[in-house]
Amino acid sequence: MEILIVLAVIGLIVVFVVGLYNRLVTLRQRVREAWADIDVQLKRRWDLIPNLVETVKGYAAHERQTFEAVTKARSDAMAAAQTGSPEQRAQAENALGAALLNLRAVAEAYPQLQAIQEFKDLSENLTATEDKIAFARRFYNGNVRDYNTAIQTVPTNIIAGMFGFTVEQYFELTDPTQREVPKVSFS
């Protein structure tokens, strides 16, 4: 009789632990999926840049510094994606965003450039991509928050400690102008 009770208690504990473990795995999986979303959009932004630079160059060839800054920021961001931590990567992407903002500000001064369709398309594409980066980042950070909360609160923190679930980092892009970009180009 006593053995049965002991077995039942052990069984319940096992079920409980398995449930918590699976919840943590699900939460971590959501964080990774959300990260893939950001990754896709950041890469799309890299892909748009060479065309944009070439187009602007055709009308404003002497703004060399601006082009070089964008090109350098782009390769820095690509390098950070290969080797850096999420924090370094966010920093590099931040710098790229700022350089792009500068490039677009420079382009404002050339009415002929503003008038051509190719530039308009690139511009709308870039705006949409930056918007998507902002939303993907928000979704990612939301999932990170849920996951981090779970591994730091009782009782899941015990399971997290036992099986080596570690805190994920937020992806911070601090530049507030990033969210403002669409409003500028559509008003």
Added chain:
Amino acid sequence: MAAPPSRLNIYDAVAANRWRTIALVTVFTGLLSALGFAVGEIFAPGGGLAMVPAALGLSGVSATASYFAGDKLVLRQSQARELAPGEETQLRNIVETLSIGLGIPPPRIYVIDDTAPNAFATGRDPKHASIAVTRGLIDKLDRTELEGVIAHELSHVGNHDIRVMLLVTVLVGTVALLSDWGMRSMFWGRGRRDRGGGNAGAIILIVALVLAILTPIIAQLIRLAVSRQREYLADASGALLTRYPPGLASALRKIAADREALEVANKATASLYFANPLKDAPRVMDGLFDTHPPIAERIRRLEAM
């Protein structure tokens, strides 16, 4: 202790809706059984029990069919046309961007060529979802307002509201069909033969009749209550998604001011839309029969955020 959530977690909303779906199916199974019994009794005394499995079978088939093809039916009925690639880039960008923020694949986009501003979403889950907007919505709203409306509709998709509404719409339809059937056979006198059961037979018949009259009304009230409640939730999660409640509020104000009815909408599809497309709004019995909550109240809640 824990800070109030700065977003409505979509996963929690999906889980809550899973329970809601189970509860609704249970309630409707009860309603349909009662109704099947009533119709059977009206057809032939003592035939009530035999009719119950038939009624449940009928609704099972129609619910399954609607689960897989209901969205296409609704879209065709609304004369919606799928957006070609490269068409309405701004609308497509808004839908894609907000979908990313919600973590769902972008739904297919349809346009209804009607100048009344409105929109709806349908489908069985986020992977098989469609969102339809009218030409009037694209033309009359600015970008932030459009974002508000799209975010509202995408929340319906992400929360799996679209599945609940699809099922409820069909189940209500089946209840109405069955009850209609019972009442008609009653009036054409088929059930009056051999009704020799005395008092007991008469009482059963009266109960059956009351059931046949009441169940469609109850079913309709459930559907409308579900629909109204989902609208508030979608407003809230839509506003959280764009982080800009005034956009959605301003869209609601514009749509309220627009007195044009949407011709392709009807009583069956009205509750799917962003705002009541029929513009009839008979304010009786405290809005118990309305498909949508009053727009003024929706705006008030958004402004309080």
